[in-house]
Amino acid sequence: MVELLGGIAAPDDVTLERLRADLAARAERAGVLDVAYCTHDSPLGALLLAATPEGLVRVAFAREDHDGVLESLARAISPRVLWAPRRLDGVVRQLDEYFAGTRRAFDVPVDLRLASGFRRAVLTHLRTIPFGHTESYAGVARAAGSPRAVRAVGTACATNPVPLVVPCHRVVRSDGSIGQYRGGTEAKRALLALEAS
Amino acid sequence: MAVRPFDHVVREHGAVVMRVCRALLPPAEAEDAWSETFLAALRAYPQLRPGSNVRGWLVTIAHRKALDQLRARARRAVPTGEVPDVAVTDGELVADDALRAAVTALPDKQRAAVLLHHVAGLPYADVARELGGSVDAARRSAADGIARLRTTYAPSTGGDDG
Numbered sequence: 226m227v228e229l230l231g232g233i234a235a236p237d238d239v240t241l242e243r244l245r246a247d248l249a250a251r252a253e254r255a256g257v258l259d260v261a262y263c264t265h266d267s268p269l270g271a272l273l274l275a276a277t278p279e280g281l282v283r284v285a286f287a288r289e290d291h292d293g294v295l296e297s298l299a300r301a302i303s304p305r306v307l308w309a310p311r312r313l314d315g316v317v318r319q320l321d322e323y324f325a326g327t328r329r330a331f332d333v334p335v336d337l338r339l340a341s342g343f344r345r346a347v348l349t350h351l352r353t354i355p356f357g358h359t360e361s362y363a364g365v366a367r368a369a370g371s372p373r374a375v376r377a378v379g380t381a382c383a384t385n386p387v388p389l390v391v392p393c394h395r396v397v398r399s400d401g402s403i404g405q406y407r408g409g410t411e412a413k414r415a416l417l418a419l420e421a422s
Numbered sequence: 423m424a425v426r427p428f429d430h431v432v433r434e435h436g437a438v439v440m441r442v443c444r445a446l447l448p449p450a451e452a453e454d455a456w457s458e459t460f461l462a463a464l465r466a467y468p469q470l471r472p473g474s475n476v477r478g479w480l481v482t483i484a485h486r487k488a489l490d491q492l493r494a495r496a497r498r499a500v501p502t503g504e505v506p507d508v509a510v511t512d513g514e515l516v517a518d519d520a521l522r523a524a525v526t527a528l529p530d531k532q533r534a535a536v537l538l539h540h541v542a543g544l545p546y547a548d549v550a551r552e553l554g555g556s557v558d559a560a561r562r563s564a565a566d567g568i569a570r571l572r573t574t575y576a577p578s579t580g581g582d583d584g
Contacts, residue, residue: 229571230540232518236440244440244453245432248460257465262429295427304467306427 249309259303261312262295268324269412272389274313277302280334281316284387286408301339320389326419329356331390339386343371347381354395357420361399383407389416426476428467432460435477438542439484444518445525445541446488455491459484478552481542485534492526524575532567539564 236244252258260282262275270287273294282302285294299306310317315333322328335352337345346369354360360368362378369378382393388407394416398404406413439459443452462483470479525533531553538549539560550560 229568229575230445230521230536232521233441233444233541234518235437240453241436241440244436244456248432248457248464251457251461252464255461255465257461260427292430295429296425299427300425304425304428305464306429307432307464308429 245308249307250311252305252307253309253312257305258307258309258312259305260298261307261309262298263308263310263313263317264291265313265317265320267320269408269415272320274316274320275306276312276316277336277338279338280336281313281387281390282336282339284389286388286412288409289407316390323389324419326422333390335387335390337386337391340381340384343369343374343377344381344384346370347378348385348387348391348393351382351385351391351393351396354392356392359395359397359417362396362404363399365396379405395420428464431463431467431476431480435480436460438477439480442481442484442537442541443488444522445537446485446522447491448519448522451491451495452488455484455487458487458490462487475544475548475551477542478538478544478548481538481544482534482552485537521571521575524571527574528567528570531563532570535560535563536567536571540568 249258249261253261256278258278260275260277262273262283265272265274271291272287273283273285273289273291274281275283275285275295275298283294283298285291295306319328319331319333323331337348340348347365350365350368362375362382363372365382366372366375366378371377378396382396383405385391385393385407388394394406394408394413396404397417403410403413403417436456440452440456443455443459446452447455459480463480470476525536528536534553535549538544538552539546544552546557546560546564549564550557553560553563555563
């Protein structure tokens with residue numbers, strides 16, 4: 226019987242790609258696209274970008290397992306996750322401009338729901354550190370209202386769900402050494418060099 | 423609550439769902455049914471019970487959506503002599519026209535069993551879970567459906583696929 230029904234052709238990849246894009250657009254209009262994502266090539270490698278209707282919720286570096294990141298977003302936010310580049314157009318454009326050296330600040334809505342309490346306070350403060358400047362972990366702890374919580378600042382930076390746009394790379398050690406980074410210390414060094422030029 | 427990102431579901435089952443839609447509908451309408459299927463599934467997805475057979479669930483939705491399309495088409499249909507229903511140039515797809523009519527004409531349960539097992543490739547245990555009967559009953563429905571297709575569908579034996 227396989228031969229009887231074998232005449233029903235499977236769709237080709239181009240058709241499926243187009244249908245996935247249509248589905249994302251329809252889901253967006255219907256208000257059921259809880260998490261939109263895309264991947265985008267950058268000088269630091271392929272970035273995974275994800276946004277809720279409120280704003281950019283996750284930026285993941287190539288060294289993070291992107292499928293694993295999507296699974297954690299499905300658990301933490303909603304399983305209604307779709308490949309939907311359109312919602313991330315603005316973020317993509319501004320990241321390109323940033324890496325090209327023509328943009329110094331990001332002007333996109335950010336959704337910090339994946340960070341809570343003190344971590345969120347730290348991230349909120351980080352957004353005020355301007356391009357080309359750095360602060361120490363101790364300095365950020367003071368600014369976030371808990372001068373003794375230096376280690377917790379380190380954790381907040383290491384678990385920053387939206388690196389680059391929330392510039393945790395601008396936080397360095399008091400002795401001037403570079404400190405850890407979710408995208409790797411090489412990436413952090415490259416970003417600080419980009420902003421110093 | 424389902425935790426697998428829906429995008430992974432689309433990537434894994436998108437092609438199979440399309441074959442199910444194409445078993446009942448010509449290509450353009452099959453695409454509409456595919457979109458309706460995944461949009462409906464996306465809505466319901468957070469409430470899908472853990473351990474559900476996602477492929478069976480999707481095929482059942484696709485089956486229903488395709489029948490909806492056929493009913494809507496029947497309502498739209500004007501009673502003129504010639505209905506230019508098939509406007510497709512792709513040889514292999516045009517050849518499916520008679521097959522689609524034969525599959526569509528099957529009794530509901532046989533059609534469901536044929537779609538789940540023979541088109542979507544689900545084992546009979548999963549077909550039975552979708553149809554809500556025994557594994558033997560599922561196997562029988564699929565066999566009856568195929569037997570009926572053999573009598574109602576006469577594949578063109580010529581090489582007119584050019």
